[in-house]
Amino acid sequence: MDIESKVGWRRAHHDPIYFAREYLDFQPHPGQVAWLNGSTGFENALITGNRWGKSEIQALKLIHRCIFQLRPIRYDRPRHYRAMNVSITLDQAQIVFSKILALLERNKKLNALVKKIRSTPYATIIFRNGSELSARTSANRGEYLLGHDYDYVNFDEVAYEPKPEAVVEGVIKMRLADRAGTLDYGSTPNGYNWFYHRQKLIQKDKRGFVYHGSSYENPFLPKESLDYLKQSMTPARAAQHIMGKFSSFEGRLIPEEFLRKAIDMGKGPRGPQEGKKYVHGWDLARKLTFTVGIVMDISEKPFQVVHIERYQRQWPEIIARIKSLYRIYGGDVLIDSTGIGDVVLSDLEDIGAEGFNFAGGNREKLLGNLERSFFSDETALYEQTVEQPDGSTWSLVDELRALDAAYINAGDGVCALALALWAAGTPSKIVIPAMAAVGGFR
Numbered sequence: 001m002d003i004e005s006k007v008g009w010r011r012a013h014h015d016p017i018y019f020a021r022e023y024l025d026f027q028p029h030p031g032q033v034a035w036l037n038g039s040t041g042f043e044n045a046l047i048t049g050n051r052w053g054k055s056e057i058q059a060l061k062l063i064h065r066c067i068f069q070l071r072p073i074r075y076d077r078p079r080h081y082r083a084m085n086v087s088i089t090l091d092q093a094q095i096v097f098s099k100i101l102a103l104l105e106r107n108k109k110l111n112a113l114v115k116k117i118r119s120t121p122y123a124t125i126i127f128r129n130g131s132e133l134s135a136r137t138s139a140n141r142g143e144y145l146l147g148h149d150y151d152y153v154n155f156d157e158v159a160y161e162p163k164p165e166a167v168v169e170g171v172i173k174m175r176l177a178d179r180a181g182t183l184d185y186g187s188t189p190n191g192y193n194w195f196y197h198r199q200k201l202i203q204k205d206k207r208g209f210v211y212h213g214s215s216y217e218n219p220f221l222p223k224e225s226l227d228y229l230k231q232s233m234t235p236a237r238a239a240q241h242i243m244g245k246f247s248s249f250e251g252r253l254i255p256e257e258f259l260r261k262a263i264d265m266g267k268g269p270r271g272p273q274e275g276k277k278y279v280h281g282w283d284l285a286r287k288l289t290f291t292v293g294i295v296m297d298i299s300e301k302p303f304q305v306v307h308i309e310r311y312q313r314q315w316p317e318i319i320a321r322i323k324s325l326y327r328i329y330g331g332d333v334l335i336d337s338t339g340i341g342d343v344v345l346s347d348l349e350d351i352g353a354e355g356f357n358f359a360g361g362n363r364e365k366l367l368g369n370l371e372r373s374f375f376s377d378e379t380a381l382y383e384q385t386v387e388q389p390d391g392s393t394w395s396l397v398d399e400l401r402a403l404d405a406a407y408i409n410a411g412d413g414v415c416a417l418a419l420a421l422w423a424a425g426t427p428s429k430i431v432i433p434a435m436a437a438v439g440g441f442r
Contacts, residue, residue, distance in 0.1 A: 016064045024060065025106050031217035032057045039184060041208020045199040046186040049215035049244040050393060054186050058085070058154045059099035066131035067113060071151045075179040079130030082149060086172070087156040089383065090137040096156055097123050097135035142171035151181045159190035162260040189240040189247065190256070190401070196246045215242045234409050237402050253403045258374045262302070263397065265380035270306045271328070275299070278331030281420030282322060283412045284344065291318050292416040295329050298424040305381040308396055310413065319347045326351045334423040336415060356419055367407045369425070370418040379421065
């Protein structure tokens, strides 16, 4: 290594922004620069809107710390450094891990510092300097983390952890204690919960750095798309998911603990299985909205969501897709017939599809049944984030979190799930019949 290279490498050790630009071809935006410069305390909180770039910057920070083994010198142990990205599910933890691998691939010299990559018993990168970087889940109150020690931990989406106090205070902090390790929290806000109070405590006790980042700070996101999304959301939802600010979820219909339980009971997406009984719920698009289809296995309780899809397509394509999924899974099909009457139903006559009209108080009955199913532990689902054409993301879980007790903010996915649950518990002979369309499409 020549003198110029040595000087650059020494600078990269102390300057993660220089390291990002020179060695990873990564250009942090101003908000990410502020976070990297500020988050040097023992406990730091990164609170952002969706698509701010939280996963990317934490992936970079994990790489930087593992390569240069950043920690108090008095706790330095040659060829031994451990870092971890932890999250509520292993799938979520793998998001940052995958970005780490992608960043390392950008520079052959940095990639050469990787000794090996393991996928079992959990995803781990072992560097040639002795550092280990792993992706873990905080499930079961963090029991899978016991017995390990770490120099640096990033807790991703901590605001959605159902037992944060037990995981952080009872497990993670003790894993960091013997080497005065660093703990970062990164998450989109989720009401005035534990994470809200923790970031306030970090500021009050001067434990570290707290940064709030708006989605607008990401220069790669179209401003007009964010403006559109912001206008279509409730103020509380926009504040949290776009502006990165805490806002009350008072009036929320399904408490987080019931939603997390439904996710924990979920078995994930699955194809058709012999001997199983299925129902399909379809909420149909009205020009500016989305068509969402959900298939549930209702062979036994809790009923399992096994398939979710969402898009904007022309009616012939939607009808063809409804028939296609029916041929795959079989079962009963219930569609939202509000405003379209017999237009779609007549084309689905051959598969026996039924219609549900939301008018005349029927919508409240439908959503009331959905509410009951969650409080009765009858619904199991899985987390699936879908990237949208405008660069935003969508998930059924996020829609369920935004559903308010007044049933006002019910998204397309919520309605599709509610239709599937109605079909699951209602004999077809008493399904509320479709009504003729009144007026034009919405």
